[in-house]
Amino acid sequence: MEEIWSGLLQAFELIITLDPEVVGITARSLYISLASVFLSSLIDIPLGAMIESREFWGKRGIISLIHTLYSLPTVTVGLLVYLILSRNGPLGSLEILYTPAGMILGQMILITPIMIGLTISALGEVSPQVKDTAKSLGASELQIMITTINEVRSAMLAAVLLGFGRALSEVGVAMMIGGNIRGYTRVLTTAISLETSMGNLELSMALGIILLSISLLVNLAMNRLQGR
């Protein structure tokens, strides 16, 4: 008990004094997860909108597959991306295994089902009359899509936040694709797991507190958005 208390005090000291290691890891974590959620939004939101707005054979099957993939274990994604990025894999020539770029790619794949799925369900809430109105006022297909997304912008923002939260808090991809290289690919989750196993509890706790605070903030923002 004694040990935990003094560890906790030291942890707060590390945070308050802006310990360079703590700040560096936090910044890297934020950068990688923000980049992956940003890039996957660019792809997944339009893709979700396209799936939602069109009728095609197998649409229902695809949607239920997407829902199943929500709970994709992060280590399976890690394994998959590892196979893709390893020297003999299809994208091996990119040489981004054990780099932040590789981690971003991995996290993008990890959150893609949630992002597409939540986009589809958010847009499903928009009444067909809204789309008809936009169309009859002269909107092109792309403009109709933008109008529809704008109608449910808080739900869309909540989806992006959820994707960010999942990317930030996952370990599988970060560990297997990033390799937890100090000062390069070490992020909050992988650092916590390593430092704990090495007995550096004050550093783990400091990082843990930061991760928890960010997650709380994200959840708070999401709840406020969903209340609207």
Added chain:
Amino acid sequence: MSFLELEALGKAYGGVDVLQGISINLSRGEILGIIGPTGSGKTTLLRLVNLLEAPSSGSIRLDGIALNDLPEKEKLSARRRMAMVFQKPVMFKGSVQENVSYGLKIRGKKDQKIVRSALEAVNLSGYQSRDASSLSGGEIQRVALARALVLQPEILLLDEPTANLDPKSAAAIDSIIQSLAGQSTLVILATHNMLQCKRLASRVAVLMKGRMVAVGEPEEVFDLGQEQLDIAVPW
């Protein structure tokens, strides 16, 4: 060649015909009143003209060009020459200003003045910054009309534009419709209201179960034999 030509237009939903053999030629400046009981196909006909729906048979020609064979891009430019006000209009999220200027914005045009004067025309001046979700039913209907008016469409499609309005607002809209026709807009007006039809329309088309059973000037159509009027009265 007429400005707008509908030829043997038909529409079926799941094998059931809701419109059949609709043929009529229309010119600029006309006000066509479409009258008919509920379910007779008025809304469907307007949606076909607005290219929101593809006909099952027949053709729609604008300036002699068959619209339904056109690629999507040219359908869009044809659609941009028209505007439709729906029977139950919906507002986009945002202010009245954002709603009314929607069509201008997507055409890459900016015009505050025209938005203001359109709102004035429907007796809603000063409503620009109001949240559209706070409007009453009658106000929504008028904002929807203003949203179409700012586009200065060559064809204006109105589906029961005064159904939810008090007599004063309805009269204001009637006079807007009249003045548009004076500026050579083709107005197609679907309504249950025989009096409104008589007052405004230069021609009346009577729809019954998806068929056009009478077309002509209001006096001709409404002075049909008693037998025909009996069918016409129930709504």
